[in-house]
Amino acid sequence: MTLEFIEYPDREMLFLSLADRVAGQLSQHLRVNDRASLCVPGGTTPAPLYDYLSGAEIDWPRITVLLNDERWVDGEHMRSNGRLLRRHLLHDKAEAAQYLDLYTGDASPEDAAPALSEAVAAHLPLTVLLLGMGTDMHTASLFPDASETVLALAPDAPAVMAVTSNRDEPRITLTASALKGAINTHLLITGADKREAFERAQSLDPTEAPIRAFLGDITVHWAE
Numbered sequence: 001m002t003l004e005f006i007e008y009p010d011r012e013m014l015f016l017s018l019a020d021r022v023a024g025q026l027s028q029h030l031r032v033n034d035r036a037s038l039c040v041p042g043g044t045t046p047a048p049l050y051d052y053l054s055g056a057e058i059d060w061p062r063i064t065v066l067l068n069d070e071r072w073v074d075g076e077h078m079r080s081n082g083r084l085l086r087r088h089l090l091h092d093k094a095e096a097a098q099y100l101d102l103y104t105g106d107a108s109p110e111d112a113a114p115a116l117s118e119a120v121a122a123h124l125p126l127t128v129l130l131l132g133m134g135t136d137m138h139t140a141s142l143f144p145d146a147s148e149t150v151l152a153l154a155p156d157a158p159a160v161m162a163v164t165s166n167r168d169e170p171r172i173t174l175t176a177s178a179l180k181g182a183i184n185t186h187l188l189i190t191g192a193d194k195r196e197a198f199e200r201a202q203s204l205d206p207t208e209a210p211i212r213a214f215l216g217d218i219t220v221h222w223a224e
């Protein structure tokens, strides 16, 4: 179990280098496998990374792209992570990728979770997992001190769970049983506050600091 921490001189260098590394790991996997899967975070940080990655000359039709989590809002809503991917990743060369949309249009994420669990399970283990993190040390939609997080961190959890205790809107999230075991795992964080939160998380329990559950074999990419 090795945690590698890479500090970049600036965010541009981070995004360029990480895009290249992710593209390389996907291509490497496709040399000996029919398909690959790329699981990525929403939020605001990764947009420039996705712009770089969208132009990568790799075999996108054999890659399934999916989110770590999704807010239960329409695909064109400002808060939609799918909207973020459609605007920054799923265009240019990456437009040819298969996209597994976690927003199904069902009335609630609870209604959608069982079928999504089956759909996601077909793409496990993830080939490349990229995680984000909030300054509260959440990742995906696994929030600190939430009853749902305790369930989502359990080894027998379904691959996908609904999150309805969050203050903003209902969400759907991959669980630890889906996110752990990825062949290549990366964490993308920027800024002093997230670096401090990352350092703090290492001595906390995963229910207090959900990102802690993934700090095994992982490469952490950080710039100011």
Ligand SMILES: O=C(O)[C@H](O)[C@@H](O)[C@H](O)[C@H](O)COP(=O)(O)O
Residues within 6 Å of the ligand: 041, 042, 043, 044, 045, 046, 068, 069, 070, 071, 081, 131, 132, 133, 134, 138, 139, 140, 141
């Ligand atoms: O749906 C989400 O919000 C993301 O998947 C989430 O887990 C994100 O990675 C962190 O909240 C960091 O978000 P920022 O990049 O906006 O700080």
